[in-house]
Amino acid sequence: MELTSIPGVGEKTAASLRELDDPERALRDGDVSALARASGISEGRAARIARGAIRARHDDPGGFTATARARELHRDALELLKDRTVTDYAAKRLETLYPSGVQSRIDEVRAFAREAMEHDPTDAVLDALEAVEPLDEPSDVHVRDRCLATQDAETYSRAREAVPELSVELVEDTRQLSELARGYSTVIALDEAFAGTDLEGDVRVEPDALDDPESVVPERTLSFFAHNRETLQAAAAVHREADLDPPCDLDTLDGALDRLDSDGAVRGDEDLDRLNAALASLDGAVEEAERLANDHLRNAIEERDVTIEGGDLLSLVERGAGVDSLLQRELAEEYATAIRKAREQFVDALDLEDTVSLANRVFEEEPTFPVEHDEQALSRLREELTATRDRRAGRRKREVADELAGLQADCRELVDRALELDVELAVARFAEAFDCTMPEFGGDGFAIEGGRSPLLDVAFEAVESVDYRVEGVALLSGVNSGGKTSTLDLVGLVVTLAHMGLPVPAEYARVERIDELHYHAKTQGTLDAGAFESTLREFGNLVTSVSEQRSVLVLVDELESITEPGASANIMAGILEALDERGATAVFVSHLAREIIDAADTELAVDGIQADGIEDGELIVDRTPVKGQLARSTPELIVEKLAEDRTAEDGFYDALLEKF
Structure with a gap:
């Protein structure tokens, strides 16, 4: 993979990534932790680079979340997942999941999510995951009891680069070599010229030593295992508790780790x-x-x-x-x-x-x-x-290091599998916590049955379920605090999760595959002339971008607040008509539904979240929108309640009720 072909990766970033041991693997696996170890790359940037690599692989143009509120929904979905991770790695790894309109990317994650939902996230597995983290290469290995020696300046430079853990000495003759042997327990001579000479002390002539640095510095291998002991033991426990097939014999690994002290020294001799x-x-x-x-x-x-x-x-x-x-x-x-x-x-x-x-x-x-x-x-x-x-x-270090060196690749896989399991368990725990199901793709618009939003500020068990389907464009009406915005959020979240390839919080869901989600949140206060013009331009661009080749879902919450009610109704009627003509799917939440219908030149669908009345000052509401019905307003319900009271003999409230 050409690193500079990844969106957001220039020559400088590519140079930093090339310093990693295996940047292509890290990009392919979405290993945000590994990418963040590159110089000058933060964890947030690493996640963006990983997503860019995924998009490049799937020829994904991006841009699914086309508005600020749509992007917020994506972040909210990620937070719900990340709250169910144990390791930092899994939380960072989940950052690579994003909503996409490309079928191959959706299918890739759906396959992963289906397998993830098969897992049983037991407490024992989650406890074992607490101590698992990505393996780390110790950088403070220094060996003072032996040195390398050579007569050749080029070999000297190569030795210093290949074996930075040891001192490297330039010598002229065997006399200087013998002097070194009096100061070190072992001297490794790198020149063939010293072979066969009678030298005092432990002097080993090994011209090929630099071809196998681990044999010269077994501490390199031993320190790796000692430094990562807790992670390796925890990863082994994860495999045992989760009944995973380990890449190496866990008893052999445990035995090898027991032979090392925390500083890499050999025990048990x-x-x-x-x-x-x-x-x-x-x-x-x-x-x-x-x-x-x-x-x-x-x-x-x-x-x-x-x-x-x-x-x-x-x-x-x-x-x-x-x-x-x-x-x-x-x-x-x-x-x-x-x-x-x-x-x-x-x-x-x-x-x-x-x-x-x-x-x-x-x-x-x-x-x-x-x-x-x-x-x-x-x-x-x-x-x-x-x-x-x-x-x-x-000698003992070399023996144990030789044994452990054969386990090193398997140990990396052991830890990687444990960390990836945490990612999968996060998806499984998310699906279990919010009674999720895998959505279907197909048809026009969306259909949700038994949907419950986990974004509400109440316990999920207390959330009332909602059924809602829309094909084409629709007005969603309802009383204040009746659940219009939360229904819109539910629709946006279900569509976002579905296009991320993940399960959705519903008993059943079907969504149309779209290229962009446009969610316009409620505007706070009337806009000034400049902001009003900018908003109209945004909707104008949106309408003209909809075509047979590019499908969108538009969710709008109370657009009427941008200007005067009469003008708002006319503007929304025009936008809905234009979206309908282009075959888009849209849901507009508005208190001006009647006025919008009157202003429209074509028939617009209207749905209503109905309130059945008021009891003890609280609205009694059916949160599921009723198709084809305009919801009654809160003022109408209050007037109706007063009219039914019959304490007013002059029929004042009856007359008011007739105005609705």
Whole structure:
């Protein structure tokens, strides 16, 4: 796909998208989260780009929602769906759903929605989804125990780019390579020239190392799994609870994840644990061994009588001998015992059977009091333990990374399926919450049976159902607060959802496939001359755009408020006549229905939301419009109620009633 062919994507945006791992997949799948990771692209823009890619794929010109209120209905529909998502990904992914007049796009989403409605969104699945989010590549992986080395400047540059997690060093000869080995537990030489040379330390000659960076830096793979541990475990739980067929063996994945710490270190290796424990306890073990040796010597000295003849004492003094010489002469055996105990204590405490010789050097046999460890020997032991630990950790990391690397692609699919399931469950939950059905397409106009609007500010269970059908143009009349606007909203929402390919809140619905929805909401107050002219131009353009090749649905709520009532009636009559002549479907809500009918040169259909009367100051209304009947007004109902009261003997209210 040529990125710049997508509506709204220029060269700069295309360059940002190309930085993604797989921009075509993200565009194809509508992966808004992935698109938003591109430089300079917000989540809102990512959703628009994804919709643009979909439109390009279906050759969809867009423009279905032709007015502000029509666009509001689309947003309202999306919010109802997004309210039923668990993950941020699903909420963003739903932004790619939009109403379209192109049959292929409608059919694509209808197929998705039908499958989605088959799901059972259990609490266990929804709970598991709470911890699922798109996989993330850790960006803070730095390895300090090994380095790459090369003699070649070009190889040096390539290594720095391919393996940024490691230090890369330029060396001239084997001497410098050996020096590096004293500072790192492992050095990986990238030049064939170093092969066969005898080098100190752990120096590996691997000329092909850059062809497989993961073998050089297994931490790259391990960090990915450690960083995404909770998401992977949650995605596995989603598959188990939803009884989905996973792309990999979940028990194998769980076992592999259990072998990693949160920082990517390998767990469950006894030798590694022993070496780590030894290094952590090294200083404390030295102090304890010193204390044990000194306690033994102190007790020995206190319990023994040491006799030195005058000549011997004079000889020792003349030679400048001190307590060490006395210890060597009089307590040599006890000192040897003290050192032996110190060494045994030190080795046992740290479990250093494989480095006994090096550990023993920490406590020399030359008598001193108090007994003190050899700091240089302790440093050498620390270095040896560190190098041994790092080499073993490196081997174990490579082993586990090799095992996990084979799961990485499947794990991505595992998470993707869980996230997509949340999108599907949102549709299923929406359909269940609002008693939805999949609408039919065909015929002229629309037909809705048992429709209930979820947009009303009352509990959905309390919403009265509405049946309404229109073919051609119709006037919808009714009393104030009788439900005219909510009926218009219901029609607009059903048509919008149907063209999004989604289920609609009705027992049955049939809609004509249209290219544009024009919904003109109620105008607040009379328009000034400029705004009035602009409104007329808008309707003029609308009327002239209707043709056999481009069908529209027009919904208008109380257009009469734009100017004087008499002029409004004439204008609306003319608009309805023009729309009727062109075969459009339109519903105009108006309190001037009688005046519009009188002003029209052709017969116009009129429907009425009827009020049966007033009880305790409240209207009793049948919300379903009655075909072919003009609704009575609220004032007429009030006058009728007063006339029936019969408290006025002069017939005043009867006379008023006759005026209607």
